[in-house]
Amino acid sequence: MGRWGRITRRTLLVGSAAVAGGAAFGVWRLNQPFANPLSPEQGAALNPFVVIDETGVTLVMGRSEMGQGVHTTLAAMLAEEMDLDWSSVRVVHGPAAAAYHNAALAAMGLPVADYAKTPMQHRIAGAMGTLSRAFGLQITGGSTATRDAFEPLRLAGASAREALKRAAADRLGVDAAQLRTEDGAVIAPDDRRVPYTELAEDAARVDPPQVAPRPATEWRLLGQSLPRPDMLAKATGAAAYGVDVRLPGMKFAAIRMNPRLGGPMRGFDPAPALALAGVERVIDLGSGVAVVARNSWAAMKGAEAVDVTWGPAPYPETTEAIFQRIAEAFEGRRNSRLRDDGNTTRTLDDAAQVIEAEYRLPFLAHSTMEPMNATALFTGDALELWTPSQTPLVQARFAAQAVGLRADQVTVHTPYLGGGFGRRLEADYSALAARVAREMPGVPVQVMWSREEDMTHDFYRPAVIARMRGAVQGGLALALEAKVAAPSVTRQAVVRMTGLPAPGPDKGHVEGLFDQPYAIPNYRVEGYLADLDIPLGFWRSVGHSHNGFIHECFIDELAHAAGRDPIEFRLAMIRPESAVAANVLEQVSMMARWRAPREPGTGRGVAFAWSFGTPVAQVIELRDESGRIRIAKAWIACDMGRALDPAIVQAQMESGLIYGVSAAVMGEITFAGGMVEQRNFPE
Amino acid sequence: MELTVNGDRYETDVPEETPLLWVLRDELGLTGTKFGCGVAACGACTVHIDGEAVRSCQIALGDVWGDVTTIEGLGRPDALHALQAAWVRHQVAQCGYCQPGQIMQAAALLAENPAPDDAQIDDWMAGNLCRCGTYSRIRAAIHDAANSLAEEA
Numbered sequence: 001m002g003r004w005g006r007i008t009r010r011t012l013l014v015g016s017a018a019v020a021g022g023a024a025f026g027v028w029r030l031n032q033p034f035a036n037p038l039s040p041e042q043g044a045a046l047n048p049f050v051v052i053d054e055t056g057v058t059l060v061m062g063r064s065e066m067g068q069g070v071h072t073t074l075a076a077m078l079a080e081e082m083d084l085d086w087s088s089v090r091v092v093h094g095p096a097a098a099a100y101h102n103a104a105l106a107a108m109g110l111p112v113a114d115y116a117k118t119p120m121q122h123r124i125a126g127a128m129g130t131l132s133r134a135f136g137l138q139i140t141g142g143s144t145a146t147r148d149a150f151e152p153l154r155l156a157g158a159s160a161r162e163a164l165k166r167a168a169a170d171r172l173g174v175d176a177a178q179l180r181t182e183d184g185a186v187i188a189p190d191d192r193r194v195p196y197t198e199l200a201e202d203a204a205r206v207d208p209p210q211v212a213p214r215p216a217t218e219w220r221l222l223g224q225s226l227p228r229p230d231m232l233a234k235a236t237g238a239a240a241y242g243v244d245v246r247l248p249g250m251k252f253a254a255i256r257m258n259p260r261l262g263g264p265m266r267g268f269d270p271a272p273a274l275a276l277a278g279v280e281r282v283i284d285l286g287s288g289v290a291v292v293a294r295n296s297w298a299a300m301k302g303a304e305a306v307d308v309t310w311g312p313a314p315y316p317e318t319t320e321a322i323f324q325r326i327a328e329a330f331e332g333r334r335n336s337r338l339r340d341d342g343n344t345t346r347t348l349d350d351a352a353q354v355i356e357a358e359y360r361l362p363f364l365a366h367s368t369m370e371p372m373n374a375t376a377l378f379t380g381d382a383l384e385l386w387t388p389s390q391t392p393l394v395q396a397r398f399a400a401q402a403v404g405l406r407a408d409q410v411t412v413h414t415p416y417l418g419g420g421f422g423r424r425l426e427a428d429y430s431a432l433a434a435r436v437a438r439e440m441p442g443v444p445v446q447v448m449w450s451r452e453e454d455m456t457h458d459f460y461r462p463a464v465i466a467r468m469r470g471a472v473q474g475g476l477a478l479a480l481e482a483k484v485a486a487p488s489v490t491r492q493a494v495v496r497m498t499g500l501p502a503p504g505p506d507k508g509h510v511e512g513l514f515d516q517p518y519a520i521p522n523y524r525v526e527g528y529l530a531d532l533d534i535p536l537g538f539w540r541s542v543g544h545s546h547n548g549f550i551h552e553c554f555i556d557e558l559a560h561a562a563g564r565d566p567i568e569f570r571l572a573m574i575r576p577e578s579a580v581a582a583n584v585l586e587q588v589s590m591m592a593r594w595r596a597p598r599e600p601g602t603g604r605g606v607a608f609a610w611s612f613g614t615p616v617a618q619v620i621e622l623r624d625e626s627g628r629i630r631i632a633k634a635w636i637a638c639d640m641g642r643a644l645d646p647a648i649v650q651a652q653m654e655s656g657l658i659y660g661v662s663a664a665v666m667g668e669i670t671f672a673g674g675m676v677e678q679r680n681f682p683e
Numbered sequence: 684m685e686l687t688v689n690g691d692r693y694e695t696d697v698p699e700e701t702p703l704l705w706v707l708r709d710e711l712g713l714t715g716t717k718f719g720c721g722v723a724a725c726g727a728c729t730v731h732i733d734g735e736a737v738r739s740c741q742i743a744l745g746d747v748w749g750d751v752t753t754i755e756g757l758g759r760p761d762a763l764h765a766l767q768a769a770w771v772r773h774q775v776a777q778c779g780y781c782q783p784g785q786i787m788q789a790a791a792l793l794a795e796n797p798a799p800d801d802a803q804i805d806d807w808m809a810g811n812l813c814r815c816g817t818y819s820r821i822r823a824a825i826h827d828a829a830n831s832l833a834e835e836a
């Protein structure tokens with residue numbers, strides 16, 4: 001009960017405020033309050049969590065829906081406590097506001113393995129949460145949205161429900177304790193029903209009661225696979241993504257930035273673009289150009305037609321030279337040694353046989369299905385921005401900076417995201433749209449990236465070199481040493497997003513390697529940061545995306561050296577560390593009938609990872625189809641604790657598997673002449 | 684230029700070489716059809732011309748040979764096409780961005796082959812990318828829609 005007690009006594013206040021024709025309930029901090037983003041003069045549209053007016057109940061989400069089902073699960077937390085009729089629940093994305101800070105995300109920055117957190121470390125993690133509030137990070141990323149919302153949203157829902165009951169008690173002349181709630185209405189003992197919509201205004205004047213959320217045993221919605229409120233719109237073409245924003249008088253623009261990332265533009269001739277039908281303007285953006293036209297196609301054609309002279313890239317020009325630079329990091333200063341059990345050096349020196357492997361993993365692009373885009377309207381002292389992002393506050397700040405405004409002069413709307421995967425944590429596309437809009441005050445403009453521009457101007461998952469050594473004894477791993485070199489995503493991104501340096505050991509760089517639940521007596525993991533100015537970003541699962549691969553490939557090498565079955569070998573070392581982790585391996589082994597005889601022409605592999613608080617094990621079966629390898633089957637077992645929506649969990653796990661496999665099979669990004677060579681989806 | 688989309692007549696003065704995709708989205712305001720690649724590599728822009736599934740990013744306005752149907756015209760929220768209903772039942776969409784193209788591609792399949800097997804579905808749908816990886820539910824929903832169409836018939 002510790003966390004609950006802390007929240008009610010000191011941290012959170014549940015409150016309400018009147019809005020035109022209704023009431024709004026929210027939760028915000030009492031001791032260091034953020035401005036409540038609810039502002040009555042803007043009507044009922046702006047509110048942290050719940051807006052009730054005469055038209056119904058709307059749940060306002062501070063997290064972006066990019067396919068991961070977060071709107072469904074977060075809405076279910078509120079609906080559960082408020083006894084709403086699920087089929088009538090309306091969900092909208094809230095405004096950019098600091099009240100939606102993500103504490104779970106900052107807590108994860110600690111250099112401690114998730115599975116091994118002690119109560120003390122949990123307290124430190126809590127303290128780090130305040131850091132994310134200090135930055136005002138309203139972020140959908142790091143697999144944190146559901147965990148971060150679990151208590152506040154249920155508290156807000158419970159408080160709103162009780163306030164509505166008190167309002168009804170006054171109206172009906174009945175004791176609130178005798179009332180119950182069902183399908184969006186308060187019900188009296190004599191079965192009289194008062195819909196919330198009729199009570200909203202009175203409820204706004206009630207001092208909101210603080211009550212504990214319901215225990216899991218009473219849940220009707222949470223724990224169920226719910227129909228997603230966004231599904232009908234997405235099946236009928238009605239869901240509005242960033243690219244679908246249409247405003248009166250809107251122009252369409254395309255951009256063309258230096259393909260040598262971060263390099264300057266030496267000069268350009270707009271004439272060939274201006275000669276094309278539909279092209280209206282070419283705008284100088286310093287390191288590239290924007291072309292404004294009557295439609296996106298004319299704008300993209302125009303952008304291609306501009307005759308540009310580019311300056312060089314600030315990094316080595318070829319993939320080979322880039323890997324050379326990464327390898328040099330091993331000679332430099334060590335950044336981290338987050339695991340150092342036993343005496344790895346001596347054990348390996350004394351070992352009869354040392355198993356060694358080097359892994360090289362490529363840069364990867366995010367390739368969201370919806371290319372980068374944003375729509376902006378600049379009116380001198382204000383900027384309105386429609387931008388599909390995982391970080392509305394960061395977008396506001398970057399866009400404001402780009403056009404010389406304050407962040408509070410920027411209004412951010414968050415439409416649906418056609419995929420995020422970490423790419424839309426960045427704000428480059430909003431800043432560019434803002435700069436184009438500044439050149440045409442009063443005229444809304446949609447800045448659309450071509451697929452080519454998107455793929456060649458990403459913030460990439462970094463390329464990585466890992467050097468592994470190990471030894472086995474008596475069927476177990478006796479020693480495992482991992483050294484990883486790569487440029488640091490965290491350092492780049494933290495500087496970019498907060499303006500502050502990120503000193504100390506970089507956990508993201510070695511996550512998935514140092515924090516795995518294997519009992520290996522001599523176990524050491526070291527990180528080396530390469531100095532490389534290629535834009536890097538958080539790519540779905542971040543460090544785990546490369547380190548999970550590296551760790552598990554090498555565990556297979558050790559299993560092979562030990563002459564053991566790869567699942568048996570893993571279990572023997574995982575069991576003593578974590579029963580939960582061992583269980584997912586056992587489950588996947590059972591599902592895949594691992595011990596049953598294999599069909600001829602097939603091969604199977606297994607891997608385990610503890611990533612973002614969830615242990616996962618997968619088995620993949622490959623089939624040899626006359627020389628071509630086909631991924632024939634896959635099995636996944638995971639244990640995230642409480643599955644708040646099993647069907648969404650299932651969809652996310654499948655999605656992650658396919659995303660990972662397509663990266664492994666065809667996602668490689670390479671450089672030549674300082675430019676990314678892959679320009680569109682593989683044909 | 685005149686154009687029939689979802690049964691409605693439209694007039695546009697945009698140059699004839701403009702791809703149908705951009706005419707629909709930017710000139711006519713029918714934004715259900717999506718842009719993903721512009722080079723026939725993703726299927727997000729799939730629409731029907733006279734019932735045939737085509738990549739609208741590859742068809743110049745001047746070459747449109749018949750009536751165009753987009754996701755907005757396939758069914759409506761209150762009168763869903765069997766595939767759209769199956770999409771909702773199977774909760775197919777994640778980000779949803781690729782789904783209009785997936786559904787239009789699948790609709791052309793069912794028009795031609797009312798009871799496709801897994802291999803035929805995989806083959807027919809192979810050019811439609813989904814970065815969220817919804818493929819298994821897409822396949823299940825197509826089977827389901829095929830069944831419900833068969834029952835209606």
Ligand code: FES
Pocket residue numbers: 717718719720721722723724725726727728729738739740741
């Ligand atoms: S946009 Fe037409 S196939 Fe990708």
Ligand code: FES
Pocket residue numbers: 067369418419776777778779780781782812813814815816817
């Ligand atoms: S649902 Fe996101 S790309 Fe298919």
